[in-house]
Amino acid sequence: MLVARSRERLEHEIDDYLVIERDGMVIGCAALHAFPDADLGELACVAVHASYRGGERGERLVEAVEQRARGRGIARLFVLTTHTAHWFVERGFAPASLDDLPPLKRETYNHARKSKVLIKALTSTTSA
Numbered sequence: 001m002l003v004a005r006s007r008e009r010l011e012h013e014i015d016d017y018l019v020i021e022r023d024g025m026v027i028g029c030a031a032l033h034a035f036p037d038a039d040l041g042e043l044a045c046v047a048v049h050a051s052y053r054g055g056e057r058g059e060r061l062v063e064a065v066e067q068r069a070r071g072r073g074i075a076r077l078f079v080l081t082t083h084t085a086h087w088f089v090e091r092g093f094a095p096a097s098l099d100d101l102p103p104l105k106r107e108t109y110n111h112a113r114k115s116k117v118l119i120k121a122l123t124s125t126t127s128a
């Protein structure tokens, strides 16, 4: 379901990723990609190992990305998803349009995937 990512791209963006590890194995991940000159960040690559789903790990990953984003002064997070829109809506994301994306993301949007665009405004807290 996720966009394929080359090893080179993953190595380049590795600092964007948060992972949950269990017994030395990565069982969950999520990434925060920042966009220069935009107050928007991208929540990407949210995935939990199939054997470990339903334990709120996905939720914890999203919360950790949100906290990281707040700490960097990012006001809103967007996510592109093909199959999981409902899950994100339940976690405060709302349907948005391509026009809401940073220009760089809009230009590289893969129309063949028909991903839905969802956005969440991050309320400021002191915990960031």
Ligand SMILES: CC(C)(COP(=O)(O)OP(=O)(O)OC[C@H]1O[C@@H](n2cnc3c(N)ncnc32)[C@H](O)[C@@H]1OP(=O)(O)O)[C@@H](O)C(=O)NCCC(=O)NCCS
Residues within 6 Å of the ligand: 001, 002, 045, 046, 047, 048, 049, 052, 053, 054, 055, 056, 057, 058, 059, 060, 079, 080, 081, 082, 083, 084, 085, 086, 087
């Ligand atoms: C979406 C995903 C990350 C959730 O991980 P998780 O650790 O199970 O997350 P949580 O435990 O916090 O949430 C589980 C709840 O979401 C529900 N859920 C899971 N996938 C869902 C979906 N596609 N749509 C709606 N609800 C979904 C589960 O039924 C469960 O509900 P319950 O608590 O009422 O039983 C995981 O299902 C996954 O890796 N999916 C495949 C990758 C994917 O689609 N990623 C998003 C790409 S942008």
